[in-house]
Amino acid sequence: MGGLIKAEFRKTLTLNSWWVLLIPLVLAGFWMSFAWGQITNDFVDFIGRGPAREIASGIGLDVEELPVGMLSLAHGVNIAQLVPMIFGVFALAGEYRSKTITTTFLTAPNRVSALGAKMLTYLVWGLLYGLVSFAVAALATVMTVDSARLPSAGQWLGALGGTLLAYVLVTLFGIGVGAVLNNVVLAVVLLTIYMLIVENVLVLIMWTSAEIDVLGALLPNGTANGIVGGIAADAFGFDSLNIPGTVDVFDKLGLQLAAGAPGVISWWASALVFLGWTLAFFVGGWAANQRRDIT
Template sequence: MGRLIIAEFRKTLTTKSWWGLMIPAVVFAFGFALGWGAFANKVGNVLDSEETQDIAHALGIEIGHLPMGLLAIGHGINIGLVFPVIFGVYALAGEYSKKTITTTFLTAPNRGSVLTAKMITYIVWGMLYGLVIAAVASLGIALSVDQARQPTSGQWLGVIGASVLAGVLATLFGIGVGAVWKSVVGSVITLSIYLLVFENVLVLVSYGLWKVSWLGGVLPNGTMNGIVGAIGAEAFGAAGVKLPRINEEAQWTLQYFAGAPGAFSWWASALIFFAWTMLFFLTGWASNQRRDIT
């Protein structure tokens, strides 16, 4: 098993995919965190104004120091997580596309050991992606949000840990999709459209037309985003705002601005996305045990 894992690392390190996808992950994570951080900081300026404070007091709403950085950081991390998903696709689908899967399977004791080695290897890569994405998104927040609105050290650690977890699951999710589809191009195009467009539109339309607030909390992209985004939404609601009667619409809007519309909690999002990951991963595992490689 040790030699198979070393071989898997050599396969990824001798290709351009790991750093070729890391670059846009860093750029998008930093850019989105910087932009959303600047927007959240401006909202914080409005909420801190004397006029807003007077209105809030008259309505019986208490506004304290809001963790605006946490409200924005999820957007940077979530957009960055799309790239470890794509990176995971290359684990098996890439070998089928390059016609190297036959050699890989024939030189290993069995297919199960190959897939296990790939899983272990890409867990490490997912951790690296999650850590780097969290670091650059944190930098974007640090540069765009005032010090008084920055997360606490404990909240920073929570976000970093959640990002690492999300990076691992995102990579394994990509492996599963690629293993089922067996096509890099088909998997990447379909996943990109689904993660960036289709599910987001579906969640927005479902809430706008039918007030279905929970849909984003059960679908793959929403649950992946909720691992980090829900931390911001929960901390924002608990730390700075106390509403006498908070309704579902206000809650959903807060979650949306945190990057996790419909999320139940960060740990529930992690569990549901883990279930989606295992569904595709185990399906891909089973199909590759029987698939003809000649």
């Protein structure tokens, strides 16, 4: 297994994709956090009045001590999650496209070993992308948010742990999607459109037209975002379970959008649900590649 893992690292390091994808990750993570950091100081004024004030007083929050920097941080790392997801697509689908999958499978004892080596290798890549994303988002947050409203040491560490967990899972999710579809372009296009547009539109429509707020806690994009977004919501003391029922559904949606996780129940529940999605696609991809012919 050690030799297979070394071979996987050599494959990724000899290609340009690993560092090329770092560019959009850094840009997206930094500028999203920077933009949110510019406005999060005003969030204290918002939550001190209207429905938000009802929520704050109902759960005993002191609005002057809210760590609004968590909002900036969560949005930065969440938007950049798409990058390691796309990187994961190349793990198997990319090898089929470049015709190197034959060598990969023939030089391994069996396909299970080959896929296991890929999983462990890309797990490390997910951690590395998560560290970079957290670093740039944290930098943008520190640059823009008032020092008194930055997260505590424990909240920083919690957000870091959540980021690393989310990035490992989205990378493995990307591997599974690529393995199932077996087409790099198709997988990247579908993932991008679904994660950035389709699911968000569906969640908003269901919230506003039918007042159904559970989709964000069940679908892939919402649960992936809900890991760090849920940690941000926890820092404020609210999530879908304890927002007072008297709060209007649109105000509730606005608060959870601010946290970057509409419909989130809690960070650990989001992690478990997204783990289920990851396992479903990963196992599906593994099963498909046990039967797929190579030439």
